[in-house]
Amino acid sequence: MRVVIATRIFGPEVSAASAILRIWAEEFRDRGDEVVILTAKPPKGAVVDDPPGIEVRRAAVKRDRQQYVRGYLSYMSFDIPLAFRLLFSKRADLYIVEPPPTTVAVVRVLSRLRRTPYVVRAADYWTEAAELVTTNPLVIGTLRRLEAWGLRGAARLFAAHEPLMQRFREVGIDAPATPIGFGADTKDFRYDGQPPADPPVFVYAGTHSEWHGAGIFVDAMPTVLARHPDARLEFYGNGEDRDAMLSRARELGIASSVEFYAPIPPAALAPILAGATVSVASLAPVPPNDYALATKVYSSLAAGCPVIYTGRGPTVEFLNDSDHPHAGVAVPYEVEAVAAAMLDAAAAPLPTAGRAALAAWSASEYSLNSIAERVVDESHAIARR
Incomplete structure (x- = not known):
C-alpha cells in the first residue's frame, strides 16, 4: 500500500x-x-x-x-x-x-x-x-x-x-x-566495551525545556563536586531552560563543571552514554507529567549506561519494577536526593561486564x-x- x-x-x-x-x-x-x-x-x-x-x-x-x-x-x-x-x-x-x-x-x-x-x-x-x-x-x-x-x-x-x-x-x-x-534504536545505541569515566561524568541527553526540570542536576552538582572535584555534568540537546541553567551554574560557581553541547546524532551519542558514569533524566513534578515518560532512559540502557531519574510518572514504575539490578534508580525530585544518587553512582560505577549485560538485556526487551x-x-x- x-x-x-x-x-x-x-x-x-x-x-x-x-x-x-x-x-x-x-x-x-x-x-x-x-x-x-x-x-x-x-x-x-x-x-x-x-x-x-x-x-x-x-x-x-x-x-x-x-x-x-x-x-x-x-x-x-x-x-x-x-x-x-x-x-x-x-x-x-x-x-x-x-x-x-x-x-x-x-x-x-x-x-x-x-x-x-x-x-x-x-x-x-x-x-x-x-x-x-x-x-x-x-x-x-x-x-x-x-x-x-x-x-x-x-x-x-x-x-x-x-x-x-x-x-x-x-x-x-x-x-x-x-x-x-x-x-531504543539498538542499531545506534549499543555498548562497545567502553569503561566507565574517571573522574565521574553525568550525561543528560535530550531536550531540557520547562516541563523537564533538568536544572535540578545543576543544583545537585556542588554537593557532588565537594567529593569529586573533577566531576562533570554534560548536557546534549537544546531547550528553553538552557540559559537559565547556564546562569544558575555561574551563580553557583560551577560553570566549568557543567557543559552544554548541541544535539548530536545517535551514533555519536551512544559511545558518550556508554562511557558515562550514569545518565540523568528528569520530568518536573507537575500533574501533566504524571503520565509522561522520560524516553531517554531507553537509549541510555541500550548503551549499557544506568540511569538516575527524578520526577514522577511511569518512569518511576519502570525503574522500580525493572527485572535488571543495574538499570538505575528513581529518586524524589529533591536536590539532596539527586545529589545522593549521583554520589552513590560515582562511588561504585558499573564495570564493563555489567554494562555489556545491561545493554544486552535492554536490546532484548526494549x-x-x-x-x-x-x-x-x-x-x-x-x-x-
Missing part, C-alpha cells in the same frame, strides 16, 4: 520522534509498501542521510533561534503548506501523523477530503503540557478542543503507554488506541524494531478495512 507520514521533525534532526518514525518507515518499506515522508527542511548545516527506498519530501519551515520547529507560528509554517501537499499529491492508503495538535487537525481535514484513514503517534497529551508555559484560558481552551477533535478522528492512536491512553479516555478522547510502549512491527501490522489491518 501507499503510506504517507506527515511530521514536522525527521532525520537528520536529533529527536526520539525522528528515530521512531524512521524505523516505522523502514518497516513499511521492508513489507513492500511505498512510503512517502512529508517533513520540513532540516536545520542549517545538517547532513541529510535518508533511508534508501523511502521518498522524503522537505519544505521550508520557520524555526526558532535554537533551530527547532517550536511554537505555533512555526507549526503553522509547516501545517498550511502540508494541507496543500496532501491535497494535490497522489492518493494514499494511510496517513501517519506526528503531533502537534495543529498538524493532526490538518490531517483530519485532508483525511476526510481524500477519504484516507489516518493514525497518530501519540506520545503526549499536548494540552496539559502547554499549561506549563501559559495560563491563558483562551489559548488552553482552543488547544484542548483542537487536540481532542484531531485525535478523535483517528482510526488508531498509537499511544506511548497505558497511563496516557487512560488519560485520553478521561478527557473524552475515545478513538481506538493501542499502548505500544517505548524502546527494541524499537519490535514496536514498529506491531504498528505496521495494525496499520495494514486499518487500511484493509
